[in-house]
Amino acid sequence: MPENPQQFASLNMSEQPNNTTIVAYPVHPNPPSVLQLAVFPITLKFEEVVYKVKLEEKGFWWGGTWNTKEKTILNGITGMVCPGEILAMLGPSGSGKTTLLTALGGRLNGKLSGKITYNGQPFSGAIKRRTGFVAQDDVLYPHLTVTETLVFTALLRLPDTLTRAEKVQHVEHVIAELGLGRCRNSMIGGPLFRGISGGEKKRVSIGQEMLISPSLLLLDEPTSGLDSTTAQRILTTVKRLADGGRTVVTTIHQPSSRLYHMFDKVVLLCEGYPIYHGPASAALDYFSSIGFSTSVSVNPADHLLDLANGIAPDSKHVNEQGDFQANMEQEQKSVKEALISAYDKNIATRLKAELCSTDVNSYNYTRDASARNSTKSDHWGTNWCQQFLILLKRGLKERRYESFNRLRIFQVISVATLGGLLWWHTPASHLQDRIALLFFFSVFWGFFPLYNAVFTFPQERSMLIKERSSGMYRLSSYFLARTAGDLPMELALPTAFVIIIYWMGGLKPDFTAFVLSWLVVLFSVLVSQSLGLAYGAILMDVKQAATLASVTTLVFLIAGGYYVQQIPPFIVWLKYLSYSFYCYKLLLGIQYTENDYYECSQGMFCRVVDFPAVKVVGLKNLWVDVSIMAMMLVGYRLIAYMALRRVQVR
Numbered sequence: 001m002p003e004n005p006q007q008f009a010s011l012n013m014s015e016q017p018n019n020t021t022i023v024a025y026p027v028h029p030n031p032p033s034v035l036q037l038a039v040f041p042i043t044l045k046f047e048e049v050v051y052k053v054k055l056e057e058k059g060f061w062w063g064g065t066w067n068t069k070e071k072t073i074l075n076g077i078t079g080m081v082c083p084g085e086i087l088a089m090l091g092p093s094g095s096g097k098t099t100l101l102t103a104l105g106g107r108l109n110g111k112l113s114g115k116i117t118y119n120g121q122p123f124s125g126a127i128k129r130r131t132g133f134v135a136q137d138d139v140l141y142p143h144l145t146v147t148e149t150l151v152f153t154a155l156l157r158l159p160d161t162l163t164r165a166e167k168v169q170h171v172e173h174v175i176a177e178l179g180l181g182r183c184r185n186s187m188i189g190g191p192l193f194r195g196i197s198g199g200e201k202k203r204v205s206i207g208q209e210m211l212i213s214p215s216l217l218l219l220d221e222p223t224s225g226l227d228s229t230t231a232q233r234i235l236t237t238v239k240r241l242a243d244g245g246r247t248v249v250t251t252i253h254q255p256s257s258r259l260y261h262m263f264d265k266v267v268l269l270c271e272g273y274p275i276y277h278g279p280a281s282a283a284l285d286y287f288s289s290i291g292f293s294t295s296v297s298v299n300p301a302d303h304l305l306d307l308a309n310g311i312a313p314d315s316k317h318v319n320e321q322g323d324f325q326a327n328m329e330q331e332q333k334s335v336k337e338a339l340i341s342a343y344d345k346n347i348a349t350r351l352k353a354e355l356c357s358t359d360v361n362s363y364n365y366t367r368d369a370s371a372r373n374s375t376k377s378d379h380w381g382t383n384w385c386q387q388f389l390i391l392l393k394r395g396l397k398e399r400r401y402e403s404f405n406r407l408r409i410f411q412v413i414s415v416a417t418l419g420g421l422l423w424w425h426t427p428a429s430h431l432q433d434r435i436a437l438l439f440f441f442s443v444f445w446g447f448f449p450l451y452n453a454v455f456t457f458p459q460e461r462s463m464l465i466k467e468r469s470s471g472m473y474r475l476s477s478y479f480l481a482r483t484a485g486d487l488p489m490e491l492a493l494p495t496a497f498v499i500i501i502y503w504m505g506g507l508k509p510d511f512t513a514f515v516l517s518w519l520v521v522l523f524s525v526l527v528s529q530s531l532g533l534a535y536g537a538i539l540m541d542v543k544q545a546a547t548l549a550s551v552t553t554l555v556f557l558i559a560g561g562y563y564v565q566q567i568p569p570f571i572v573w574l575k576y577l578s579y580s581f582y583c584y585k586l587l588l589g590i591q592y593t594e595n596d597y598y599e600c601s602q603g604m605f606c607r608v609v610d611f612p613a614v615k616v617v618g619l620k621n622l623w624v625d626v627s628i629m630a631m632m633l634v635g636y637r638l639i640a641y642m643a644l645r646r647v648q649v650r
Contacts, residue, residue, distance in 0.1 A: 040130060040215045041083035041119075041215060041245055041247070042083065042118050042119055042127070042130065042215040042216045042247045043080070043081075043082050043083065043118075043119055043120075043247070043358070044080065044081050044082075044104065044116075044117075044118055044216060044247055044249070045079075045080045045115075045116070045117045045120075045355055045358075046077060046078065046079055046080075046100075046103075046104060046114065046115070046116045046117075047078050047114055047115040047116075047352070047355060048076050048077075048078055048113075048114045048115065049074050049076070049077040049078070049100065049103060049112070049113070049114035049115075049116065050072065050074055050075060050076060050077075050112070050113045050114055051072070051073045051074040051096075051099055051100075051103060051108065051110065051111065051112050051113075052070050052071065052072050052073065052110075052111045053070070053071055053073060053110060053111070054069070054070055054071075055069040055070070055071055072272055073096050073099050073272050074096045074099055074100055074103070074272050075272045075273050076114075076273070076274070077096075077100055077114075077267070077269070077274050078274070078277070078348065078351050078352060078355070079265075079267055079274075079277050079351070080351075080354065080355050080358065081247055081248075081249055081264075081265060082247065082358075083215075083245050083246065083247050084242055084243065084245055084246070084247075085242060085247065085248070085264040085265060086238065086239065086242050086248045086249075086250065086262065086263050086264050086265070087248070087249045087250070087263070087264065087265045087266070087267060088250055088251075088252050088255070088260075088263040088265070088266050088267070088280065089101065089249070089250070089251045089252070089266075089267045089269065090251075090252060090253075090255075090266060090267070090268050090269070090301060090304055090305065090308070091268060091269035091270060091305070091308050092270075092305060092308055092309050093253070094271075095269040095270060095271060095272065095308065096269050096271075096272045097251040097269060098136070098220055098221075098251055100251075100267075100269070101218055101220055101249060101250075101251050102220075103116065104116060104218060104249060105131060105133045105218045106123040106127070106128060106131070107133065107469055107649075109648055118216070125471070127216070128470075128471050129212070129381075129471050130212075130214055130215040130216060131214055131215070131216045131217075131218065132209025132210070132212065132214030132216070132217045132218065133209065133218045133220075133469065133470065134202075134205050134206055134209055134217070134218070134219040134220065134222060135205070135220050135466065136220040136221040136224055137462075138198075138201040138202060138204070138205045139205075139462045139463050139466045140188045140201060140204060140205065141188060141394075141398045141463070142187065142188050142189055142190030142192075142193070142195065143187060143188075143190075143397070143398050143399070143400070143401050143402070144187065144188055144394070144397060144398055145184070145185050145186060145187055145188070146175070146180055146183055146184050146185070146186060146188065146196065146200070146204055147171065147175065147184045147185060148394075148397060149188060149204055149208070150171045150174060150175065150204065150207055150208065150211065151167075151168060151171050152390060152393075152394045153208045153211055153472075154167040154168070154170055154171050154211045155167055155382070155386075155390045156381060156382060156387065156390055156391075156467075156472045156473055157211055157212050157381050157470070157472055158170065158211060158212065158381055159381050159382075160381070160382055160383070160386075170211060171211065174207045174210050174211060175207070177210070177237070178203045178204075178206065178207050178210075178237060179203070179233070180200065180203055180204065180207065183196045183197075183200050188201065188204070189201075197230075198225055198226055198230075199226050199227075199230035199233070199234065202222060202226065202230075202234055203233075203234065203237070206219070206222070206234070206237065206238075210241070214246060215245075215246060215247065216246070216247045216248075216249075217238070217241060217242075217246050217247070217248045217249070218248075218249050218250070219238065219248070219249070219250040219251070220250075220251050221251055221252060221253060222234050222235070222238065222250060222252070223235065223252060223255065223259070224253065228256055231255075231256070231259060232256075232258065232259065235255075235259050235262050236262075238250065238262075239262050242264075252301075254301060254302070254305060255301045256299065256301070257299040257300060257301070259301075260280060260299065260300050260301045261280070261281075263280040264279065264280060265277070265278065265279060265280060266278065266279075266280045266283055266304070268283070268304050268307070268308055269308065270307075270308040270309075270310075270336055270339060270340070271336065273336075273340050273343075274343055274347075274348075275307070275308065275336075275339040275340060275342075275343045276304070276343065276347065277343075277347055277351055278347065280300075283300060283304060284300055284303065286346075286347075287303070287304075287307060290338075290339075290342045290346070292307055292312060292313060292335075292339075293313065294313035295313070307335070307339060308339075309332065310331070310332025310333065310334075310335040310336045311332065311335070312331070312335050380471070380473070380474065381472075382473075384474060384476070384477050387473040387474060387477035387478075387481075388477045388480060388481050389481075391473060391477060391478055391481035391482070392481040392484055392485055395481055395482055395485035396485050396488075399485065399486075408489075408493070409493070412448075412493045412494075412496065412497055413496060413497075413500070415444070415497070416496065416497040416500040416501045417500060417501075417504075419437070419440065419501045419504075419505070420500055420501045420503075420504025420505055421504070423436075423437045423501070423504070423505040423506070424504060424505070424506070425504075425505075425506035426505055426506045426507075427506070428598060428599075429598055429599040429600075431598045431600075431608065431611055432611075432613070434505075434506075434507065434591070435562070435588070435611070435613050435614065436562075437501075437505050437507070438507075438584060438587040438588060438591065439560065439561075439562040439584050441498075441501075441517075441521055441583070441584075441587055442524060442560065442580045442581075442583035442584040442587060443557060443560065443580055444497075445494050445497070445521050445524050445525050445528065445583075446524055446528050446553075446556065446579060446580040446583060447528065447553045447556075447557075447580075448528075449490055449525045449526075449528040449529040449532060450528045450529070450531055450532040450535075450549050450552070450553065451532065451546065451549055451553075452490075452529070452532065453486075453528070453529045453530075453531075453532025453533045453535075453536065454532045454533075454535050454536045454542070454545040454546055454548075454549050455536065455542055455545075456482065456486070456532070456533055456536050457533065457536040457537045457540065457640070457644065458536050458539070458540050458541055458542045458545060459542070460482070461540055461647065464478065464644070464647065465647065465648070465649055468649040469649050475641070475644060475645060476641070479640075479641050479644060483529075483533065483637070486529070490525055490526075490529060491522055491525065494518075494521050494522055494525050495518065495522070497521075498514075498517065498518045498521055499518075502514055502517060502518075507591060508590075508591050513590050513591065516590045517587055517590050517591075520583060520586045520587055520590065521583070521587075523583070523626075523629055523633075524579060524580070524582075524583040524629070526633055527579045527629050527632050527633045527636070528579060530632070530633050530635075530636035530637045530640065531552070531579075531632075531636045532545075532549060533636065533637065533640040534636045534637070534639040534640040534643065535548050535549055535552075536640075537639075537640040537641075537643035537644050537647075538639070538640075538643045540647065555574060555578070556577075556578040556579070556580045556581070557580070559574040559575045559577075559578050559581065560575075560578055560580040560581050560584055561575060561581050561584055561585065561613075561616055561617045562584065562613055565612055565613065565616040566616075576628075579629055579632055581617070582625040582626075582628055582629050583629070584617065585617045585618070585619075585622070585625055586622055586625055586626065588614055588617065588619060589619050589622045592608045592609070592614065592619060593608075593619065594607075594608075594609045594619055594620075595607075596608040596609075598611075
């Protein structure tokens with residue numbers, strides 16, 4: 001049960017301008033256990049929670065309306081969990097456990113009705129930042145170590161009232177409490193390379209939430225896929241968190257008997273309906289009292305799950321005719337109906353009365369009324385600049401293996417070298433070949449960054465949703481840090497490419513012309529990357545974004561001004577959408593002027609501007625082309641940012 005009030009008085013409390021109290025953890029030679037730190041207590045109540053979703057519209061247009069169906073996922077769920085308690089939600093797959101947990105965490109979008117309160121108040125930004133949510137799937141960066149993962153989380157989520165050293169010290173305590181010392185310098189790992197074990201990943205996920213010393217901790221299947229010993233360790237940690245005065249709610253699929261006896265309360269769901277709510281130790285007695293006792297000694301959780309599936313103890317499904325399936329389904333249906341009816345008769349009324357009679361003020365905790373009633377949702381642990389710098393550093397660490405990939409470097413260097421050999425010291429009289437080389441510049445660095453960029457946001461979608469749901473940072477700081485972190489590699493490779501192929505190809509031997517050509521290529525890279533980011537952010541699907549990118553590259557290639565020089569008037573506008581066209585024109589403008597000549601035949605010189613591939617694009621108004629590319633750069637990135645804002649944060 002919760003600790004006494006004196007423990008809360010030992011915390012450093014600093015008043016902020018908005019009168020919201022921020023809890024700062026005291027730092028001294030022997031600080032208290034992270035698990036035992038006093039927290040702001042939260043009594044969670046949920047009354048008659050109903051959640052419905054619309055099924056995929058299937059039907060025919062008849063009478064001017066669509067035939068639509070609505071499915072009820074949660075049907076009148078009521079309950080309460082107090083500080084110091086663990087509430088476990090049990091039920092078969094599809095019974096609504098995760099949906100209810102998501103609703104309690106304020107992360108459920110859709111048609112939700114009922115009443116969910118936190119100390120008598122609705123969900124708010126203040127409650128959100130006091131809530132830890134551990135999803136079933138461990139969403140972690142694979143190339144970061146355990147320590148790096150927790151340190152970056154601490155730097156983002158803990159308040160500015162703590163110094164960096166204090167935040168790092170807090171991480172050290174969490175690592176010690178969760179038993180992560182042996183793997184602290186090991187990478188998390190992912191599908192392509194082995195890292196820490198599944199149990200260690202789960203403890204890292206819990207550790208990320210422990211860093212903020214949450215008042216309310218929600219865990220979705222924390223023991224899923226773990227062996228019994230590891231599951232026991234995880235639940236022991238959770239139990240110690242609850243003993244520190246936290247309110248803990250967890251879904252669990254099939255706990256062992258020793259895990260079951262760690263729970264204080266149990267909610268048992270059956271197809272979205274509640275069939276039990278009460279002390280875990282009293283569940284078997286309750287079901288025995290309504291005629292569902294078992295004659296053998298079984299794991300209580302197994303017995304409860306059998307009942308939730310409609311399987312009565314010692315039931316027999318086969319009759320004389322052997323009609324197994326029909327009798328089984330009929331019996332399961334009758335068992336479920338009996339359990340739902342018994343719940344309404346024996347538990348529902350008593351539970352509602354208990355919720356009405358329970359006063360959150362009956363818990364002797366030192367609390368701050370302004371913090372409890374605060375609905376300010378724009379308070380962040382760190383300011384914008386700090387968020388940007390932390391996210392930038394984290395991004396560079398995470399992608400140091402991916403960005404400076406040997407295969408990508410080999411790809412670019414080999415293409416540049418092969419191109420330099422093919423265009424080796426092209427004579428000035430071979431104008432066609434020189435122009436082809438410039439077009440190759442614009443094509444390669446118009447499409448290569450585009451294909452790389454479309455993967456950026458779809459691959460980080462789950463991480464973005466997780467961290468934004470926890471209120472870790474502003475979207476703008478994430479967006480700029482994520483895109484800025486890609487620049488070193490995105491600009492280093494084209495620089496090496498231009499250095500190699502420019503001089504090998506025998507282009508204009510002038511340093512100014514070389515620098516300008518290099519800048520134009522980098523400009524084209526940024527524009528191309530911007531379009532790729534926009535595609536990825538809009539579609540949030542790698543396959544769809546890659547398909548759209550391939551169509552775009554084909555259109556821009558054809559309409560780039562080199563292959564098709566006499567585009568029909570009704571479709572000529574495509575040319576002006578192609579950044580490859582503007583890059584190609586700018587490169588031509590750097591290499592040639594309107595007064596330049598080339599040897600078009602032996603002893604005869606012709607104007608470069610009259611050459612068909614040059615004449616179709618022209619050499620005038622180059623600053624207009626620069627301005628158009630600049631507008632593309634800004635416009636595509638704004639589109640990408642606005643598309644990210646549409647990503648549903650739960």
